[in-house]
Amino acid sequence: MAVAEDIAAYLRRHETGGLLRFITCGSVDDGKSTLIGRLLHDTRRLFDDQLAALRDDSRRHGTQNGEIDYALLVDGLAAEREQGITIDVAYRYFGTDKRRFIVADCPGHEQYTRNMATGASTADLAVVLVDARKGLLTQTRRHTYIAALLGIRHVLLAVNKMDLVGYDRAVFEAIVAEYRELAAQRGITAVTAIPLSALRGDNLLLRSPETPWYDGPSVLEHLETVDVAQDRPALGFRLPVQWVNRPNQNFRGFAGTVAAGEVRPGDEIAALPSGRRSKVARIVTAGGDLDLAVAGQAVTLTLEDELDVSRGDVLASAAEPPEAADQFAAHLLWMGEQPLLPGRPYWLKIGARTVSATVTEIKHKIDVNTQAALAAKHLELNEVAYCNLSLDQPVAFEPYADDRALGAFILIDRQDNATVAAGTLDFALRRAGNIHWQHVDVDKQARARSKGQSPRCVWFTGLSGSGKSTIANLVEKRLHAQGHHTYILDGDNVRHGLNKDLGFTDEDRVENIRRVAEVAKLMTDAGLIVLVSFISPFRAERRMARELFAPDEFVEVYVDTPLAVAEDRDVKGLYAKARAGKIPNFTGIDSPYEAPEAPELVLDTVSEDAETLAQRVIDRLLG
Numbered sequence: 187m188a189v190a191e192d193i194a195a196y197l198r199r200h201e202t203g204g205l206l207r208f209i210t211c212g213s214v215d216d217g218k219s220t221l222i223g224r225l226l227h228d229t230r231r232l233f234d235d236q237l238a239a240l241r242d243d244s245r246r247h248g249t250q251n252g253e254i255d256y257a258l259l260v261d262g263l264a265a266e267r268e269q270g271i272t273i274d275v276a277y278r279y280f281g282t283d284k285r286r287f288i289v290a291d292c293p294g295h296e297q298y299t300r301n302m303a304t305g306a307s308t309a310d311l312a313v314v315l316v317d318a319r320k321g322l323l324t325q326t327r328r329h330t331y332i333a334a335l336l337g338i339r340h341v342l343l344a345v346n347k348m349d350l351v352g353y354d355r356a357v358f359e360a361i362v363a364e365y366r367e368l369a370a371q372r373g374i375t376a377v378t379a380i381p382l383s384a385l386r387g388d389n390l391l392l393r394s395p396e397t398p399w400y401d402g403p404s405v406l407e408h409l410e411t412v413d414v415a416q417d418r419p420a421l422g423f424r425l426p427v428q429w430v431n432r433p434n435q436n437f438r439g440f441a442g443t444v445a446a447g448e449v450r451p452g453d454e455i456a457a458l459p460s461g462r463r464s465k466v467a468r469i470v471t472a473g474g475d476l477d478l479a480v481a482g483q484a485v486t487l488t489l490e491d492e493l494d495v496s497r498g499d500v501l502a503s504a505a506e507p508p509e510a511a512d513q514f515a516a517h518l519l520w521m522g523e524q525p526l527l528p529g530r531p532y533w534l535k536i537g538a539r540t541v542s543a544t545v546t547e548i549k550h551k552i553d554v555n556t557q558a559a560l561a562a563k564h565l566e567l568n569e570v571a572y573c574n575l576s577l578d579q580p581v582a583f584e585p586y587a588d589d590r591a592l593g594a595f596i597l598i599d600r601q602d603n604a605t606v607a608a609g610t611l612d613f614a615l616r617r618a619g620n621i622h623w624q625h626v627d628v629d630k631q632a633r634a635r636s637k638g639q640s641p642r643c644v645w646f647t648g649l650s651g652s653g654k655s656t657i658a659n660l661v662e663k664r665l666h667a668q669g670h671h672t673y674i675l676d677g678d679n680v681r682h683g684l685n686k687d688l689g690f691t692d693e694d695r696v697e698n699i700r701r702v703a704e705v706a707k708l709m710t711d712a713g714l715i716v717l718v719s720f721i722s723p724f725r726a727e728r729r730m731a732r733e734l735f736a737p738d739e740f741v742e743v744y745v746d747t748p749l750a751v752a753e754d755r756d757v758k759g760l761y762a763k764a765r766a767g768k769i770p771n772f773t774g775i776d777s778p779y780e781a782p783e784a785p786e787l788v789l790d791t792v793s794e795d796a797e798t799l800a801q802r803v804i805d806r807l808l809g
């Protein structure tokens with residue numbers, strides 16, 4: 187019984203008049219669904235057949251003794267799948283003579299924080315429901331924090347279930363006072379508090395005689411009249427390029443939705459991040475050329491000059507273009523099941539651009555209940571943090587406070603494409619252009635030529651005791667004997683020096699591998715054959731290492747030894763200690779090992795001896 191109303195059609199029908207996007211949030215059972223159900227019902231935007239279905243459902247499933255159960259209207263809506271994560275936000279549309287509304291209803295459970303973030307990112311106002319009997323809860327604080335983080339500046343505090351506290355003014359005022367303090371800390375000063383009984387309809391559409399002491403607006407009155415227009419500064423023209431439309435030699439158009447401002451033929455524009463300039467030649471749409479396009483319109487622009495603009499670039503007013511940068515301070519809401527590990531590469535999607543990015547530092551995480559800043563090495567599901575981000579190429583951006591379109595981003599896991607974080611950019615840490623590559627005359631090819639070899643990174647991965655060091659050592663001895671220039675980077679050794687500060691937590695292992703991969707890259711630049719022998723238990727970091735090298739330069743060797751065999755060998759007595767609980771986070775025991783999926787070589791140390799396996803590596807390298 188989902189309401190199948192198409193948003194585009196809805197918007198077309200109401201082309202004039204104001205539109206308010208809002209979210210409702212609160213804890214489970216605070217009465218959100220009832221509130222929205224009633225708003226939809228009482229503003230008569232319901233279709234008759236839906237009403238009939240609702241009556242029917244209420245009789246069968248309702249909790250209101252056969253009366254209409256408004257909660258059924260909004261519960262149980264189809265989940266949307268976005269990037270492999272279930273975003274369970276129900277968008278509903280309704281309207282009155284004064285205004286149209288799009289409401290995002292976000293489930294209240296803690297694990298649904300990400301849904302709320304999705305809904306909040308396009309909303310101008312949040313209706314925060316509080317149960318008058320319970321007062322502010324953890325969820326109230328969390329949702330207020332996220333609403334503020336995602337740029338919401340207006341809150342309607344709906345103190346619901348007032349009927350259950352005898353419409354007691356003192357109860358209402360105590361909750362409001364506490365909430366105002368919380369909101370002010372988050373920079374939300376526009377709080378309108380309304381005593382409510384969503385179930386009975388008190389102060390919902392009309393003011394209720396039950397609360398003679400309350401002289402503010404009803405919920406609907408407030409929604410109809412609240413002014414959110416001044417919340418953000420007016421921006422110049424911006425259009426993130428969704429695709430380059432080139433049907434033939436003579437036409438090259440840049441298609442996308444105008445994210446801010448307006449554009450006319452003849453306007454001077456800058457393409458970001460390159461900064462190259464041109465003028466708009468035509469604004470093309472399916473319905474013919476336009477003289478003007480404004481925010482929200484999907485158009486194709488052609489330019490007077492041949493600029494190299496690709497998908498993900500941003501066309502912007504040349505007078506006030508956004509900045510381009512590759513290092514940022516940003517807020518992150520972590521939504522991944524696996525923790526966020528600094529140094530691990532994720533995809534970052536901003537506007538229409540997707541680039542590779544790592545969190546270089548978690549400045550602090552934020553306890554959303556107390557607003558306290560806490561030290562953190564990694565982030566767990568639903569945690570919020572202030573971080574530094576590093577991208578592998580510059581992107582056009584705007585601080586989120588100024589522009590949601592170019593200030594918000596998501597992080598995507600590179601293995602399974604799930605959305606793992608939502609974030610808002612604060613400011614650029616430095617201009618991308620300030621650090622350049624220094625040219626050197628003697629390059630890698632020259633160094634490799636003088637050594638008479640092709641540089642390689644041979645990456646051995648496997649459990650402790652699998653045989654990495656033994657085989658790498660044999661390979662090096664033979665290569666050396668043949669006159670090759672080699673070097674072994676071994677976990678145990680590097681951890682005595684360069685990586686002395688790192689232990690065996692997931693985040694330390696990520697950093698361990700990141701540093702070693704960079705060192706191995708420098709060594710191959712120097713023309714060497716580098717043998718890297720680290721457990722390197724995570725696919726993501728081995729992939730990161732691989733991406734530092736040319737395709738034929740990186741040889742991943744999986745030293746495949748079952749845990750039972752490695753444990754049986756127990757060369758250093760570490761497995762025994764780990765089993766006795768004396769070494770925490772031991773790979774294979776209480777820390778995972780992710781076997782390679784497509785290594786260049788798999789060495790089975792059970793069926794073949796070390797000498798034979800070493801020769802297999804050499805054959806692969808030199809053969």
Ligand SMILES: Nc1ncnc2c1ncn2[C@@H]1O[C@H](COP(=O)(O)OS(=O)(=O)O)[C@@H](OP(=O)(O)O)[C@H]1O
Pocket residue numbers: 649650651655677678681690694695698699719720721722723758760769770771772773
């Ligand atoms: N908790 C725990 N887990 C795994 N290994 C441990 C641990 N504590 C110490 N050691 C010893 O450290 C060596 C592994 O270091 P690496 O740098 O290769 O590990 S990793 O790649 O960062 O996972 C590893 O060496 P190898 O046996 O040569 O693999 C161990 O000797």
Ligand SMILES: Nc1ncnc2c1ncn2[C@@H]1O[C@H](COP(=O)(O)OP(=O)(O)O)[C@@H](O)[C@H]1O
Pocket residue numbers: 648649650651652653654655656657719755757790791792794795796799
């Ligand atoms: N086929 C094999 N290949 C490599 N090592 C083997 C093999 N069979 C037995 N071993 C033994 O297993 C142990 C592997 O230890 P090591 O090379 O230090 O492993 P790692 O570096 O992976 O921790 C050594 O004692 C080695 O002699």
